[in-house]
Amino acid sequence: MKRYFRLLVILVIITSLTIGCTKDTNINKELKTISFAYQDGTPALTAAKLALENETLDEYIGIDYEMVKSPDLLVSKILKEEADIAIVPSNLAAQAFNKGLSYEVVGTSVWGSLYLTSTEDINNIEELKGKEIYSFGKGLTPDLVFTYILNKNGIDPVKDVNISYLNAASEVGPIFLSGKSNLAILAEPLLTTVMMKKEDAKIVFDLNKEWERATGAQNGFPQASLVIKRDLIEINPEFVESFISTYEESRKWAGENKEKLAEYAEKLEISVNKETIEKGILWNNIEIFGIEDCKEEYKIYYNAILDFAPDFIGGKIPDEKLYFEK
Template sequence: MKKTLLLYLFLIIVILGFTGCNKLDTLQKEPKIIKFSYQDGTPALTAAKLAKENPIIDENITIEYEMEKSPDLLVTKILKGEADIAIVPSNLAAQAFNKELPYKIVGTSVWGSLYLASTEDIKDFEELKDKEIYTFGKGLTPDIVLRYVLSKNGIVPDKNVKITYLNAASEVGPIFISGKSNLAVLAEPLLTTVTMKKQDTKVIFDLNQEWANATGVTKGYPQASLIIKEDLIKNNIEFVKEFIDIYEESRKWAKENGEELGKYAEELGISVAKETIEKGIIWTNIESFDIRDGKEEYNAYYGAILDFAPDFIGGKMPDEKIYFER
């Protein structure tokens, strides 16, 4: 009788054990939704292959691709911690980190893609004196980069040159095309659109290269970064590693497949014209992504901003903990 009772107890324990394991497995395999946010324009182009083809990285994880038309919406989403993965302006990554939001920079999505264009044959910075430059993003990256490069080349902003700000990058192109301005900062892919419509457009200075020359770095400044939430990295490291690899491939594919990228962009509602993409956007340092290869550039970028507009990165230099290295 005792043996029978013990046997029953043993069987109950075994069954409960298996039930517990099954419940644990169910919890571990519960479907998870990952929100991947990025801005319309060049950042969206780097993710176009992923968003269109939506590859399965993990059967229990669904990626929701969220393209924001407004920069403000993306900023709000990051500062509220609503995105799990995002492509953001690199200064926003520092802001989030300094606010103790759990995001890590894993790589550079877009290197500097700002250019000073003119219809005049300007060969050196000295020739910019007493001229008017149309630009956008007052107090933001375009402004900081332009002012820094000018000052490092002997031009005092607001004294030697007049800087006129428009509300958005998209407003600069029409002003330049109309002839109201013959000297303007143009961001890609707008630059390619402008050169298609105004054939006497000349790129007189690549501001990314000039930034590199002025700061002594190799790649220029990191315009946009891929960031990932720390808990996602800790809890789903294999997914994160594979996602990073696939995203990196998507960036390279975007450079090498203009015609197909144009079709993808049109289908995804990306605001860059198909014809502009097919003509061939000027992609800067698309091969260089891994954060291990760009820390010097980030330090130079954040250091310059700290001197010029510290609030732009949250008031202090982010430390090494901001980075995630595979």
């Protein structure tokens, strides 16, 4: 009888422990939603497949896809750490890091997509001397990249050329189409739209290629980066790996499936003209994404900016902790 009683007690203890472990597991697996923020335009196109198909990557984690229209709103979300994952200008990733924020750069979403466009035949950069060139984003990436390239080619961007700055990339296209300017810095996908409407327009210089020549960078400059919060990386590494892989597939798919991408963009209300996407926007280095394959390009980019406009990256070069490691 005593032996039977002892066995019964042991069985009760084992059952209690099993139930306790199950409860603890369920507590640790609470449902949660993370925020993925990115700007309307080309960054949104890289995430279109991921956002529309909304594949379940983890049964306990949902993703809130948030496309923002304003660059200022995206900056605010990053500086307030409201986004868990985001596609941001690569200089903003450095700024956030230098402010002590916990984002890591995972890879390059968009490589340089800026182009000097003209109706003139211009064969070398020296021929730009004395010309008026319309551009946008004074003090930001388009301006810094272009003026850096001019300097490296012996052209003073203040004395040798006349750069007329507009407030936004969208304002440059109409000026160029009107004939008021025959030299303009255009960003994709606006470039493709303009060239569809103006038959004599041509790409004079691909600034990504010119950046390679000026700096020695193998793949040009990283225009926009995918960043993820460090605590998400540390707490949910399996989800993060799955997300990175699925986003990378979405990004590559965007560059290879223009008709389907146009359909997805329309459904997601991405403000890129359907005909522009179907025509085929230019994607640089669509096969290169992971930070392990392009860290050197970031270091060259940040070093060039530090010499030219240090405040643009927060006053110093970010250390290795900025870069995600698998």
